[in-house]
Amino acid sequence: MTVLLRDALLADHEAIVALNAAEVRHTSAMDRPRLGELAALAGRHRVAIVDGRVAAFLLAMLDHVAYANDNYAWFAARYERFVYVDRVVVGADWQGRRLGSLLYEDLFAWASAQAIPCVVCEFNLVPPNEPSRAFHARHGFAEVGRQWLGAKQVSMQLAVPG
Known part of the structure; x- marks a missing residue:
């Protein structure tokens, strides 16, 4: 399997929206x-x-x-410089093939080259998103806080690139 990582193009938007819709239970x-x-x-x-x-x-x-995002605002109130992962989504047909990891490795290398001191994100604790918790733990993320958004509780995560 050959994987090409590149910047998203306008022509990719339909496919991106479809991938997101298929995984909406884990994202927004x-x-x-x-x-x-x-x-x-x-x-x-x-x-x-x-x-x-x-x-x-x-x-x-x-x-x-x-x-305008409550989770992004949480990090902005606490950290001067960061890159916030709004979402990473892998299509069902491609899960388990390291695509999410390749995208994170690419992001970490880019953040390091830009001297961005931290990569931040969140995942659901309530309802639980165990695959995301395990994925982020493998990539060196650690919890730096929690917050409730209505009926959903999220774990605020931070990793240091490099």
Whole structure:
């Protein structure tokens, strides 16, 4: 299997929205207009291409952008410089093939080259998202806080690139 990592293109948006919709129970809903808004704010928006298809994507925001998101705001209130992983999604047909790990390795290398001191994200504790917890633990993330958003509790995570 040959994997190509590259910046996401407008032509990828339909596939990205479809991947996100298939995994919406682990992330938040995103239609094409919302993806356009998020992509415009993103500091890093990458896709993994396998057999000519978008198989996975990562969308991340840098610090100090006008992103109205409670989790992003939590990190912005506590850290001066960071890159916030808004979502990383791997299509069901491609799970277990290290695509998420490749996207994270790519993000960590980029953050290190940009002298960004931390990569931050969150995952659900209530309802639990055990695959995300295990994935992030493998990539060196540690909990730095928790917060409730309505009926959902999230674990705020931080990792140091490099």
